[in-house]
Amino acid sequence: MVLQKMSTFYQDIVSNRKKRFALLIDPDKHSKASLSHLISLVNVTPPDILLVGGSLLFNPIEDTIIYLKEHVSIPVFIFPGDVSQLSDKADGIFLLSLISGRNAEFLIGNHVIAAPRLKQSGIEVIPTAYMLIENGHSTSVEYMSNTKPIPYGKTDLAVATALAGELLGLKLIYLEAGSGAAKSVGLDMINEIQKAVNVPVVVGGGIRSVEDAEKTFDAGADLIVIGTALEEYPEQLKEFANLRNRLNSTSPLRG
Ligand code: 1GP
Numbered sequence: 732m733v734l735q736k737m738s739t740f741y742q743d744i745v746s747n748r749k750k751r752f753a754l755l756i757d758p759d760k761h762s763k764a765s766l767s768h769l770i771s772l773v774n775v776t777p778p779d780i781l782l783v784g785g786s787l788l789f790n791p792i793e794d795t796i797i798y799l800k801e802h803v804s805i806p807v808f809i810f811p812g813d814v815s816q817l818s819d820k821a822d823g824i825f826l827l828s829l830i831s832g833r834n835a836e837f838l839i840g841n842h843v844i845a846a847p848r849l850k851q852s853g854i855e856v857i858p859t860a861y862m863l864i865e866n867g868h869s870t871s872v873e874y875m876s877n878t879k880p881i882p883y884g885k886t887d888l889a890v891a892t893a894l895a896g897e898l899l900g901l902k903l904i905y906l907e908a909g910s911g912a913a914k915s916v917g918l919d920m921i922n923e924i925q926k927a928v929n930v931p932v933v934v935g936g937g938i939r940s941v942e943d944a945e946k947t948f949d950a951g952a953d954l955i956v957i958g959t960a961l962e963e964y965p966e967q968l969k970e971f972a973n974l975r976n977r978l979n980s981t982s983p984l985r986g
Contacts, residue, residue, distance in 0.1 A: 740780065740806050740823055741857050741902060744931050749979045750948050751779035752971055755810060755935065755958035757910070758795040759788055766795070769965050770802045776972035777805050782956060783821070784810035786871035786910070793818040808855075810956075812875065814841040817848055823855030825903065830896050831862040832878025859903045859933075860896025862889065864916045866937060870909025880909075886920045893924045893932075903954075904928055908936030911959045915943060918950040925951025941970045948978055 744751065754773065761769070773781070781803065783795055792809065796818050799807045809816055809824040817824070826849070829837035849856055863873060863880035873880055881889050893904045904924060906916045915937035925932050934947050935956030947955050961968055 751954045753780045753782050753956045754778040755782045755956050757785040758790045760962050772968045776969045781807045782810035784816050786812040786875045792816045796820045814844045819852035825859040826856050827859050827861040829861045831881050834878045837876050858901045859905050860901035861905045863907050866908040866912040866914040886923050889920050890923050890927045893928050897928045905933040912937030921950035941974050
């Protein structure tokens, strides 16, 4: 029997509740040259984790994961858009339960398909409560998952959903406005959810600047996820890393 790897990244984030950021890499959005440039920057000012995935991928995820594992020393996790995005070459996976939706395939169906392979791989699995939050426009993840997001201002619904995720045993609450969102998750909603749950809160979608990132951290996010902004301006990586370092050197730690 293959034993699931001890949850090392997760252990780290719960035992040391500092601010962290993830760089999301969508394999379809990079050429070999752009990826290699981004990786050279990652090795100078590293984020805390690389996430790899997308709502719909034309290119196999594994090639990108192998390339990243050869070139970086930070954890490389899968952030799967669907069940085809699996690889035992990654360090781990955010196993997403789309609890804002009511589509059984994304609540349990795909997990049943993926489970034997995940068990066999032994990679770290982090059960994640994935919540889509409306941002004013329809997003790829909404379309592909055939689910409705939680309305933007409905903080009570979002808090109740996050609590349900925690009570079901999910280990991260991930608030997702959608890649390239014009409006990221509302600060009040992040703050209320962070106060309501004990597990770490992840926020992604539409975080474009260091100012956006700082407000999101201040509202209570433990981990923020940045994709588009660093596809467009990879040099901004350094600014996000400086922000994280500054916040961790000045804020009292939570948890
Ligand atoms: C991850 O979908 C986000 O949660 C990434 O969004 O591409 O807008 O940074 P951006």
